Amino acid sequence: MRWLAEVHVALRPGIADPEGQTIGTALRSLGYETVSEVRSGKLMSISFDADDESAAEAAIGEMCRRLLANPVMDTATWELRAEQTDADKAITA
Amino acid sequence: MLARRPRVVVVVFPGTWSERDFAHVAENVLGWECRTLWHLEAELGACDAVVLPGGFAHGDHLRTGAIARFSPIMRAVEAFAAAGGPVIGSCNGFQVLTEAGLLPGALMRNDHLQFRCDWQSLRVERPERAPAWLGDLANGDVIRLPISHGEGRYIADAATLDGLEREGRVVLRYANVAGEVTDEANPNGSQRSIAGLVNERGNVLGLMPHPERAAEAELGGTDGLRLFRSLERWLQEQPAATERRL
Numbered sequence: 001m002r003w004l005a006e007v008h009v010a011l012r013p014g015i016a017d018p019e020g021q022t023i024g025t026a027l028r029s030l031g032y033e034t035v036s037e038v039r040s041g042k043l044m045s046i047s048f049d050a051d052d053e054s055a056a057e058a059a060i061g062e063m064c065r066r067l068l069a070n071p072v073m074d075t076a077t078w079e080l081r082a083e084q085t086d087a088d089k090a091i092t093a
Numbered sequence: 094m095l096a097r098r099p100r101v102v103v104v105v106f107p108g109t110w111s112e113r114d115f116a117h118v119a120e121n122v123l124g125w126e127c128r129t130l131w132h133l134e135a136e137l138g139a140c141d142a143v144v145l146p147g148g149f150a151h152g153d154h155l156r157t158g159a160i161a162r163f164s165p166i167m168r169a170v171e172a173f174a175a176a177g178g179p180v181i182g183s184c185n186g187f188q189v190l191t192e193a194g195l196l197p198g199a200l201m202r203n204d205h206l207q208f209r210c211d212w213q214s215l216r217v218e219r220p221e222r223a224p225a226w227l228g229d230l231a232n233g234d235v236i237r238l239p240i241s242h243g244e245g246r247y248i249a250d251a252a253t254l255d256g257l258e259r260e261g262r263v264v265l266r267y268a269n270v271a272g273e274v275t276d277e278a279n280p281n282g283s284q285r286s287i288a289g290l291v292n293e294r295g296n297v298l299g300l301m302p303h304p305e306r307a308a309e310a311e312l313g314g315t316d317g318l319r320l321f322r323s324l325e326r327w328l329q330e331q332p333a334a335t336e337r338r339l
């Protein structure tokens with residue numbers, strides 16, 4: 001089965017985020033004075049094959065631990081959903 | 094006793110940019126043997142020390158050093174380090190060492206978000222903790238080396254920082270010309286002004302500055318040579334280090 005994981009890598013709470021702070025300053029200077037904090041991060045959309053949902057969960061968790069997030073500074077969360085492949089679409093049609 | 098010239102291997106990842114400077118200093122200034130080695134190689138071959146140079150390995154994508162650490166040559170570098178071989182990672186090489194877990198912590202975007210290319214004074218601390226690289230330097234020495242980085246802000250959790258301090262593993266701190274460690278002298282927001290640290294065993298040194306760019310008086314300074322001379326002397330004192338083949 002084909003899966004799509006949207007992985008959100010964010011800086012751990014308490015880790016200084018000068019990029020987020022700079023974006024926050026820019027937003028406030030544009031008149032959005034109610035903006036109190038901006039935290040920056042990365043969004044990665046990963047398509048991959050796995051037999052079932054638990055295998056897909058395990059695989060994406062391992063990818064995050066090994067490469068996508070550095071536990072010194074990052075946290076990783078993700079949303080996983082089944083994706084229709086062309087073969088799936090052909091069967092449905 | 095090392096009866097011949099030191100042999101150094103300089104690792105090259107896609108995007109590395111300081112390997113020629115290191116090779117130039119090793120061969121033309123110091124008279125050493127030097128090989129540059131592409132990251133897809135699996136073996137270092139016979140060598141006395143390994144250099145991970147500066148640059149932008151794999152375009153710094155994802156995080157600095159995050160992809161380089163999985164290059165085949167890194168298995169050999171890890172084995173060399175585990176056997177006590179001297180390894181130095183400068184700038185991007187320091188970032189690779191932290192991603193590979195050979196040194197603790199991480200290097201993040203400079204606090205002011207600017208790339209900083211300048212001469213920087215550094216205070217040497219506990220050089221005896223890194224005898225292969227700082228053996229010729231004394232506690233409290235102030236040296237001047239170039240820095241050239243956008244992501245050099247050293248961070249680690251408080252327990253790790255306290256452990257590094259307790260074990261005397263912070264060997265270089267950003268300082269002013271008088272050797273005073275101040276916020277104003279810190280070029281990137283590094284925690285506790287950390288510019289360089291060693292592993293527990295003391296053979297793996299990571300530092301953001303570039304010692305290879307301070308090896309000829311014509312280029313503004315020669316303090317970088319003090320690290321390489323330390324290595325040369327250390328190798329001469331290490332009978333076991335002469336025939337490491339990994």
